Amino acid sequence: MAVSGAAAPAQLPDAGVLAEVALSADEYRLAVRRLERAPSEVELGVIGALWSEHCGYKTSKPLLGRLPTRGPGVLQGPGENAGAVDIGEGLAVVFKIESHNHPSAIEPYQGAATGVGGILRDVFTMGARPVALLDSLRFGPHDEPRQRWLCDGVVAGIGGYGNCIGVPTVGGEIYFDDSYRHNCLVNAMCVGVIEHSRLTRASAAGPGNPVLLVGADTGRDGIHGATFASVELDESSEERRPAVQVGNPFLEKCLMEACLELAGDPRVVAVQDLGAAGLASSTAELAHRGGCGIEVDVAQVSRRERGMTAYEVMLSESQERMLLVVQAGAEDAVRAVFDRWDLHSDIVGRITDTARLVVRDGDAVVCDLPLEMLIDEVPLRHPASRPPAATPALLAHDPLAERPPWPAGEALLRLLGSPNIGSRRPIFRRYDHQVGDDTVIAPGADAALLRIKETSLALALTTDGNARYGVLDPRRGAAIAVAEAARNLSALGAEPVAVTNCLNFGNPEKPEVFWQLQQAVEGMSEACEALGTPVVSGNVSLYNDTTGVSIDPTPVIGMVGRLEDARRHVRAALAAPGDSVALVGPIAAELGGSEYQRLAHAVNAGPRPELDLGLEARVQALVRAAVAAGLLHSAHDCAEGGLAVALAESAILGGLGCRLELAEAEASGPPSQGAGILFGESQSRFVISYSGESALQLAQLAQEHRVPFRVLGTVGGDRIVIGQIVDVSLADARTAYDDALTGPATATVGHG
Amino acid sequence: MRFGIAVFPGTWSDRDCAHAVGLDGHQAVMLWHKDRELHGVDCVILPGGFSYGDYLRCGAVARFAPLMESVADFARRGGLVWGICNGFQILCEAHLLPGALLRNASLQFRCAPAWLRVDTTESPFTASCRVGDVLQIPVSHGEGRYVADQATLDQLEREERVLFRYTRPDGGPVGAASPNGSLRDIAGIVNHDGNVLGMMPHPERACEPLLGSADGMRLFRSVARSMEREGTAAGVG
Amino acid sequence: MRFSSEVVVTLRPSINDPQGLVVHDGLRQLGFTGVRSARVGKYIELEVEAADEASAQAVVTQMCEKLLRNPVIEDYRITVRPLGGAPSSGSPT
């Protein structure tokens, strides 16, 4: 077939053209060799998009193969729009996490909002009704007005989309750190539920079947968003930025309801959302998954703007659009469903048996490419790998040798008031976290808990990923992220089931960054294997760099857990005066990578916390068993701020004080020994409370699980007292905690 | 009894309301915005959500839906109409209730527990409550600041048409803890005839102890009981 | 004929305008100490087909009365001009 607009094969397009589609000269030559001709303009755009890091995973694909993706309950692993896992009663949970870092850095509200819109589509594309959203955020230092402005815009955007569409935002996390000053991270996770029989795949079939494009008209939004996310930001990014995508959650709500009406309908062969690289990637992936070909006519695509070229229509990232393959003859019936929701639909093409992507613009063929080339033959990159030169010096640092600047009580209050620890209420109260009428445990606890109506089941949900450990050891850091996520689920009594992940890293062409990426995937894999939680979906966001500086390696873990009986859960809050308080897990003094170290010494150095995955699994099993047996009144895992902060949080949440003994914190040792015991972030630990009657049984359970178990003291009073070294009033602790994110210097500065 | 639940494009608490209604074995009948048929329901709920995206003004477009003509008619004939959140906004836009709901004073969306003091029980919506009861029912809205002119506010109070006010958990004045800055802490009002209620908080989210509160159930029970007492709204639906 | 119309919808002066207050404070914080007050409203740009300017003006007025403003809290102002031409103003409220 003659493709119009093709250049002469011999010459290389000028550098500007290649840069626009983010192809290297070698990659361009490879394409020419493969096609035995020069690609047309449209073809070049399509190749650039599909061979981009964002769509083609050209750097990360070889690494992702390492992830454990199989397990007894896994119905759908990576490769589809989202992963799916069996949760019993004929139901599946469908979930995925995705980044919208680059767009959010440029326009925080719309960037975050469209990130939420995109991840919702990934879930309802599979036929599942979204039941929850979570958001994992990273910004620069909280006391800088620009960072607060960004954060405020991102939070408003997430709420703006989620609240409007009516899916509750039930969890997430937020950290402030220098590392993200020029590259904020905005990761959104969506969780849906569906009957197995209605699970829809994005795999085309049936040559001759029509292809329907449904939803918003196509505009010049975000053209080259995919390639944009695959290069570093620099000063000129403001200029090169694609027309910012503005989300329309109202339209997506209608689209979602219409798609859910059609879920499981045999007349619908396949459904694929339009995300990065718009029609180009969605048509190619849809057809290729089913081993088919596809032919589309851009002239049939409804447009928002006049004068759009075929190139622009194929690469537009206009939001709220869906592609459906429908059984021939059923077009009208399927379109009637969309009509009822006042959604526009166009028949834009049909499935073929050619294994090619053919794009017409009316009569002219403007693109004719083999799908294999676009998807299976993505030229992979194998960058050099090398640990950062600074690492040995960092690890040699002895955090316990530093002199603590504050007495322990004051340190505790400062930690509670840290923007990385204090109450997240100022954020989550801006999210509807209840719509759907399933939220048993709202944000503010270790994990969210959602009951599933008409069953006894509940889902526990969390996202986690502390990058500070990863700076010291990316492998261990990623493993800790998995362990901590699982710990948060176990804290409620839920059984961790499966994982989604977002790998947020710098420019992988730097050997140090690629090494971090390799290590992190390795660590994540080890932990997922040890804890029995396969990875069923994920996303990779590389090139989080500005002017050559990379973010800290930030793998974010989204985890889903299952609770057999929704009523059998515990919360983090201390529950009754007179209860005993105990620590499950080891006592150690590990300050490397801790929040205490950041606040007290403004460094991140020394050995990262140890992680014994076997112990981790046993500790969590013990807590789940204790919850199931009804032995606990509260459970809370120890995370940032260590044991003392975990105790204080349980006290604040419960409105009850406690009086505890912790001899190790008072014993003599290196200068920061006490701080290390109180605030060190040793892994595999929970603070629990329970009534006297359960004491014996608990101690026995701990022994059976071969887990250290240590009674610390009792609940009661209005102070938090730890031996002779901590004595703070509950009121002071609460004030510090509550005001951590609202303190002075509220940023009204900025645009919008 | 049968509760009709309006579904506009952008409505989302329709499903939650249907679930709440079903807890006591009542029937939920979904009413599509393009239809005019009310299917003989006893009470129409206009549920929460962002009808038409709440673009321009909340409820501004929804009030013109064909269904709303039937609902207005139903209300005029004495039928029970219960606007929750977006439903309250729609009722104000449709002038079935006085006043308007503006952006929260904080300019931020608020999803949080709220406490409502019941100010009158001379209403089918609160018949099973006692005056002064404090109900824990959550709010979830960005535009819930109730405003009306002085004369209207005075009239509402005089005619005991303020059903709910935001308070503290102990029933004391809410002050700066108001979720939205409503004038006179108004959370819910009825029309002159008492058969049309608009309230910003979400009773359908407070119908099961597992979800944190069952106080909202008392409103559904009030409606059911008063309907039983009066016989079904045969002459109305 | 094609007309372009601009509608400005503002909160009645008696209605508290927290958004305006935030803009006011924000501007002052940025050092714009000369700002005395700020109020925020809506701006709607319409393209309408009408026989002449007077009927364009009339139809946009009706749009405002029916949908674009809420009479309980808002006022409005309309400008209409033939596409490519000069504005003509009117303030019916």
Next chain:
Amino acid sequence: MRFSSEVVVTLRPSINDPQGLVVHDGLRQLGFTGVRSARVGKYIELEVEAADEASAQAVVTQMCEKLLRNPVIEDYRITVRPLGGAPSSGSPT
């Protein structure tokens, strides 16, 4: 001197305007079939103290650049007039 300034902030033409779409559809459903397009923006009314009209215009322009409009997606237009006087227009973007 006291000036009254009106700022209109609109979405760039290529930016998607969901609000405008709903207003458009809403108007058509109400029978205003002559409406061809609708776009929604913001309107900000300011009172500023300035030495003369030119400096009032300059300072409001700065306010737009620094706070009132989002340069990534919005354009703006300014009108300034002495309080009680006649308008003077300028479109710096």
